[in-house]
Amino acid sequence: MRFHRTVTAICSALLSMTAHPVYATPEQALVPGGIAIVNVENYTPGTRITFDSRKTTIFKQGDSWYALAGIPLKAKSGEYSFEIKQPDGTTRIRKIDIKHKKYQEQRLTIKNKRKVNPNLEDMARISKERVRKREAKNHWSETYPDVDFIWPVSGQISSIFGLRRFFNEQERNPHSGLDIAAPEGTDIQVTADGTVIETGDFFFSGNMVYVDHGQGLISLYAHLSRIDVKPGDVLRRGDILGAVGQTGRVTGAHLHFAVLANGVLVDPRYFLSSEQPAAQFTESGKNQAGSPDGGSNYADSQ
Numbered sequence: 001m002r003f004h005r006t007v008t009a010i011c012s013a014l015l016s017m018t019a020h021p022v023y024a025t026p027e028q029a030l031v032p033g034g035i036a037i038v039n040v041e042n043y044t045p046g047t048r049i050t051f052d053s054r055k056t057t058i059f060k061q062g063d064s065w066y067a068l069a070g071i072p073l074k075a076k077s078g079e080y081s082f083e084i085k086q087p088d089g090t091t092r093i094r095k096i097d098i099k100h101k102k103y104q105e106q107r108l109t110i111k112n113k114r115k116v117n118p119n120l121e122d123m124a125r126i127s128k129e130r131v132r133k134r135e136a137k138n139h140w141s142e143t144y145p146d147v148d149f150i151w152p153v154s155g156q157i158s159s160i161f162g163l164r165r166f167f168n169e170q171e172r173n174p175h176s177g178l179d180i181a182a183p184e185g186t187d188i189q190v191t192a193d194g195t196v197i198e199t200g201d202f203f204f205s206g207n208m209v210y211v212d213h214g215q216g217l218i219s220l221y222a223h224l225s226r227i228d229v230k231p232g233d234v235l236r237r238g239d240i241l242g243a244v245g246q247t248g249r250v251t252g253a254h255l256h257f258a259v260l261a262n263g264v265l266v267d268p269r270y271f272l273s274s275e276q277p278a279a280q281f282t283e284s285g286k287n288q289a290g291s292p293d294g295g296s297n298y299a300d301s302q
Contacts, residue, residue, distance in 0.1 A: 070264030143214030206248025
């Protein structure tokens with residue numbers, strides 16, 4: 001009986017472990033669409049840290065402080081600098097080298113032609129939504145973020161960040177996030193603690209939620225079938241904010257998940273653990289079946 005109780009206890013412990021979310025810490029990637037991270041010795045509140053003249057995200061892990069900066073997709077190869085200004089006026093410069101990265105192409109067929117070539121009424125709506133998106137993307141709060149992100153949903157990767165996009169053979173903006181294919185109605189978890197700063201139904205993005213994690217670190221969730229939160233809601237990592245859908249410009253049900261570091265869209269994979277069992281990566285955006293999307297490509301102009 002003691003043996004059986006021991007086995008049962010071990011099995012229960014293993015099941016409990018696998019049920020827990022998989023956390024991750026940011027992974028530096030000095031390429032366009034990547035992130036740059038530097039250790040900040042003797043950090044004190046009031047220290048101003050910029051990268052290419054933009055504010056950076058300050059976060060703490062253990063007893064150490066770090067500055068994180070998003071690298072734009074359009075960034076050219078070469079030397080860039082972090083400027084660290086202490087409250088006493090002392091200034092330090094930390095230099096990094098950004099390397100070239102070539103992203104693959106992806107060609108999609110969109111049945112709703114207005115989602116590729118909007119009419120005048122659509123353009124008026126898009127212009128208004130662009131203002132809301134810009135404000136959300138550049139939102140800033142002084143809260144220090146918890147950067148241990150979890151996967152917002154489990155599923156195959158149907159499209160990766162940075163792909164050059166062609167809709168009905170017309171080139172559009174590169175893909176700005178990570179598409180995770182999942183059945184419509186699947187619950188979506190917020191990736192880390194944060195506050196909802198924007199929600200709504202957008203022309204290209206469909207139902208979308210923006211969450212502020214602090215210090216210019218923002219996550220967004222697009223094409224939802226439903227939204228369960230509203231601006232001002234305070235969320236904890238793992239809280240449900242909505243469900244997977246196919247609203248907006250899409251060809252199937254999936255979550256478009258994006259991360260912004262001080263207004264710069266970066267590859268979310270640098271914030272996520274690679275241990276999610278259902279997620280399969282390839283640089284071409286193909287899943288293991290060899291299909292560009294496994295039946296659920298995402299198509300968005302963000």
